Amino acid sequence: MARQSGSDPGLFDRSFRYGQLPSLTGFLLRRASLLDFSTFPDTIGDRSITPLRYSVLEVVGENPGLQQVQLAAILGLTKPAATLAINFWEARNCLTRRKTASDGRVRGVHLTGSGEEVLAELRQDVARHDTELTECLSEVELANLHNTLRKIIEGETSKARATSSGERDLAK
């Protein structure tokens, strides 16, 4: 029985027409991102470790004692989403919450010893996966791609704040 899946799109089948889709940046970004996501577990092995969960570990590792609201803000998560992501790693003994002396409401997030080890391995696996994703590109192409994507993210993020959902964030 054949597997039903949306993870192997096969873009650009010459038998069909795609209209303006292939000339839309948003369409290409989504396809590339979905491809990255769908091949992620092949390199990482553990299917429960998603790019988001990896990024949680990475950011906590870089910012020991980070508040959960700060983690949420950095990664664009809601508070409950941050709670759940931390719970995931806490259940695996990779993250711990510690009360802060200065503010009793805050429970700073820290890597555990085994969390450090897991992160160290994970960083290498993720970097390898990322290299594989872009192995068809030259160094110059890759550097240009990163610069361009950062421009889109930075430039459009500030615009989004003024015109989109950010408007509601600022509104009382």
Next chain:
Amino acid sequence: MARQSGSDPGLFDRSFRYGQLPSLTGFLLRRASLLDFSTFPDTIGDRSITPLRYSVLEVVGENPGLQQVQLAAILGLTKPAATLAINFWEARNCLTRRKTASDGRVRGVHLTGSGEEVLAELRQDVARHDTELTECLSEVELANLHNTLRKIIEGETSKARATSSGERDLAK
């Protein structure tokens, strides 16, 4: 009360460290794609019209009488997902299913008259949104971005077929 949302990430807050995240193509792709997705309804207006649902209308418009399994293959959807997406537009009188003479199992998908009109407007709105997303880029940068993204999608798609989920697709 402030709105809880993950749609306005605010990447690169200088107060924090991001480790290797900003140098990962996958991370940048996801952020750019999420930004595109989160600002999409601002241009389109109707929140129920997602990029995916638009692409369904676009592909059917370009390939009248398309089979539903073909639509699914083109857009990387499962059969049930294709059914639901077509149902959405059928309920809005934009798409119809018609029995095919040559094969009684097939119900080809077609645009209705009002579907043509909706698509024509939608194409313009989507193109405008896409232009806004990349308005910080020069023409050369945009062209390079598209070429590079297509390389990633095409190059990696064929590799994915050989090593990833495609393996299970081919396996009995």
Next chain:
DNA sequence: TATTGTTATACTCTATAACTATA
């Protein structure tokens, strides 16, 4: 009152499996 964090809850999306009708 406002903020940190958790829990409760619901909604969307998408996956698999099972069913139908045709071939």
Next chain:
DNA sequence: TATAGTTATAGAGTATAACAATA
């Protein structure tokens, strides 16, 4: 027996709301 399409169902993921503890 295989394929096109639908329906049923369940699992992630993520959203809001409400709550507890602290400021």
